[in-house]
Amino acid sequence: MKMEDIFEKYDCDTEHRIQAIFSSIFILQNRMQTAGEKLQTEISMKQWLLLAMTECCPEPRTLTNVGNLMGCSRQNIKKLALALKKKGFVRLLLGGNNSVRIELTDKVNEYAVEMGERHLQSLKLLFADFSEEEIGQLFHLYAKLYAGMERVEKYAEELS
Numbered sequence: 001m002k003m004e005d006i007f008e009k010y011d012c013d014t015e016h017r018i019q020a021i022f023s024s025i026f027i028l029q030n031r032m033q034t035a036g037e038k039l040q041t042e043i044s045m046k047q048w049l050l051l052a053m054t055e056c057c058p059e060p061r062t063l064t065n066v067g068n069l070m071g072c073s074r075q076n077i078k079k080l081a082l083a084l085k086k087k088g089f090v091r092l093l094l095g096g097n098n099s100v101r102i103e104l105t106d107k108v109n110e111y112a113v114e115m116g117e118r119h120l121q122s123l124k125l126l127f128a129d130f131s132e133e134e135i136g137q138l139f140h141l142y143a144k145l146y147a148g149m150e151r152v153e154k155y156a157e158e159l160s
Contacts (some may be wrong), residue, residue: 003024003027006023007024033045035122042087042111043089050066050070050102051089053070054066054090055108061101062099062102063078063102064077064099081100088107089107090103090105090108091105
């Protein structure tokens with residue numbers, strides 16, 4: 001069965017569409033990670049994401065703050081950061097209150113230049129069927145999805 005078949009089967013009412021969207025988020029993540037790992041030459045997709053989120057994270061760029069952006073625990077971020085440190089992509093600096101800051105090295109920029117065309121081509125292929133208007137709509141819809149995720153996280157905390 002193809003995903004197109006599943007979308008067709010679940011395109012009958014809102015409840016089924018929501019279930020299909022929810023499931024497909026995980027499937028897309030898995031497929032993007034698998035394809036991305038074939039495109040990357042030195043690092044995993046999760047390591048790449050850590051570099052990207054560190055770059056856009058406001059100071060201080062600690063394991064905790066980057067983890068919050070990525071939706072991961074500090075420990076998971078630490079494992080990724082240690083692997084990137086061994087490869088020369090980051091430095092880990094001790095801060096106050098047992099915090100650890102992540103500092104990107106020049107190797108990140110070199111790698112970005114090396115991989116730039118592959119990443120750009122991948123994004124073009126991924127969004128080839130979208131108009132500019134649809135990309136704008138999807139961007140805003142994803143913002144709403146993140147707001148919903150924050151409500152789910154709050155609900156889960158209340159249940160714990």
